[in-house]
Amino acid sequence: MKDVVCSLRDRLVHVGKQLYDQGLVIGTEGNISARIPGTDRILIKPSGVSMGSLRAEDFIVVDLDGNKVEGKLSPSIETPLHTAIYNVRSDVHGVVHTHAPFATAFGIAGIEIIPLQVEMFLYIPNGVPILPFELPGSRALAEAVQKLIRDFNAVILENHGVITVGSTIEEACLLNRMVEECAKVQFVATMLAGKDAVSWETLKGKLLSKIGSANLETLKSKFKVFRI
Ligand SMILES: [Zn+2]
Numbered sequence: 001m002k003d004v005v006c007s008l009r010d011r012l013v014h015v016g017k018q019l020y021d022q023g024l025v026i027g028t029e030g031n032i033s034a035r036i037p038g039t040d041r042i043l044i045k046p047s048g049v050s051m052g053s054l055r056a057e058d059f060i061v062v063d064l065d066g067n068k069v070e071g072k073l074s075p076s077i078e079t080p081l082h083t084a085i086y087n088v089r090s091d092v093h094g095v096v097h098t099h100a101p102f103a104t105a106f107g108i109a110g111i112e113i114i115p116l117q118v119e120m121f122l123y124i125p126n127g128v129p130i131l132p133f134e135l136p137g138s139r140a141l142a143e144a145v146q147k148l149i150r151d152f153n154a155v156i157l158e159n160h161g162v163i164t165v166g167s168t169i170e171e172a173c174l175l176n177r178m179v180e181e182c183a184k185v186q187f188v189a190t191m192l193a194g195k196d197a198v199s200w201e202t203l204k205g206k207l208l209s210k211i212g213s214a215n216l217e218t219l220k221s222k223f224k225v226f227r228i
Contacts, residue, residue, distance in 0.1 A: 001038075008034050008043055008169075009056035015096070015173045016045065020052030024098035024180060030161070031076040034169040035086055035093045040064045044082055046073035077137035084146040085165055094169030096176045099161040102183035103128070107156035113182050114200040116189060121203060123178045124154055133158040154179050 016032055019025055030051055033044035043059040045051070060071030066083045068075055076082070082095050106113050113128040115121040129152055134141035145163060148155050154164045154175055162179055166172035189198050 004037055005043070006056070008036065009059050011169055012043060012045070012059055013054050013056050015094075015169050016051035016054045018173060019096065019098055019176070020050065022177065024100040024162075024176060025051050026099075030096075030098045031078045031082070032097070032169065032173075033076075033082045033095045036061070037093070041069060042082065042086060044079055045076050046071070047076050049073065078141075080137075080139055080142035081145055081163070084142040085149050085163075088146055088150055089165060091167060092165040092172075094166045094172035095163065096165075096169070096172040097161060097163045098176050098180075100176065100180040100183070102187060103156060103162045103180050104160065106130075106183050106186070107158045107160070110158075113156065113179060113186060114198075115182060116185055116198065116200070116203060118203075118207065120178065120182050120185070121207065123175060124182065126152065127200065128152070128154045128156055128162075128179055128182070130156045130158055133160070136160060 012032055012034055019030060019032070024030070028048050028050050031045045032051070033042045035042050041061050041063050044062055045054065046058050046060055049058055058073060060073060060075040061069040062075050062079055062083065063069055064083050064087055066079050078097055081097070085092055085095050103113060107130045110130065112130060115124050115127065129148055131144055131148055134144055141157070145155060149165060153166065154162065156162055162176055164172050164175040164179060166175055186198060
């Protein structure tokens with residue numbers, strides 16, 4: 001088990017650096033966590049440390065009630081948000097919260113991000129809902145996310161950021177990056193063609209006319225997409 005936890009810490013460091021290097025967080029923004037396999041505990045980023053300079057030993061062990069079990073630093077202020085998700089999604093083993101700028105801007109504008117390319121359709125077939133504003137770190141935010149995350153793997157927090165989940169921390173990270181990519185593509189497509197030309201139903205119609213709904217599952221597995 002010790003080796004498993006050590007390797008999970010290393011993977012979290014790697015994911016944190018990726019998110020930082022790709023500009024999805026700046027300063028000490030954002031937080032990440034991973035479920036320790038076979039336990040009711042998670043490893044979560046400490047508060048006040050940049051994602052770009054995390055060390056393996058920095059991650060805090062907390063239980064699913066949010067109590068600190070192990071670690072020198074204070075756990076992220078969004079710990080209630082993370083534990084709220086793990087408590088209702090036994091399939092989730094990684095949670096990523098960033099302030100990805102394009103995706104966050106869509107939340108501020110009140111425009112839902114929709115999939116406009118084939119691979120994006122496979123990752124976020126139902127789009128990304130916008131959760132009405134709640135204070136960062138609040139119990140109200142954790143409770144509101146807990147309700148929405150039962151049906152979605154990605155949620156935009158209005159005037160705040162993006163939360164994504166996955167069956168591994170790497171999948172949660174990839175989905176966060178994909179949501180940001182979707183937001184960029186949607187923004188540019190809308191600038192080029194106008195919002196009426198940017199249609200979710202059009203892509204769905206094209207896909208189904210080519211492959212048939214019966215083959216959609218095959219297409220999803222081909223792209224190795226996790227639970228969607
Ligand atoms: Zn935040």
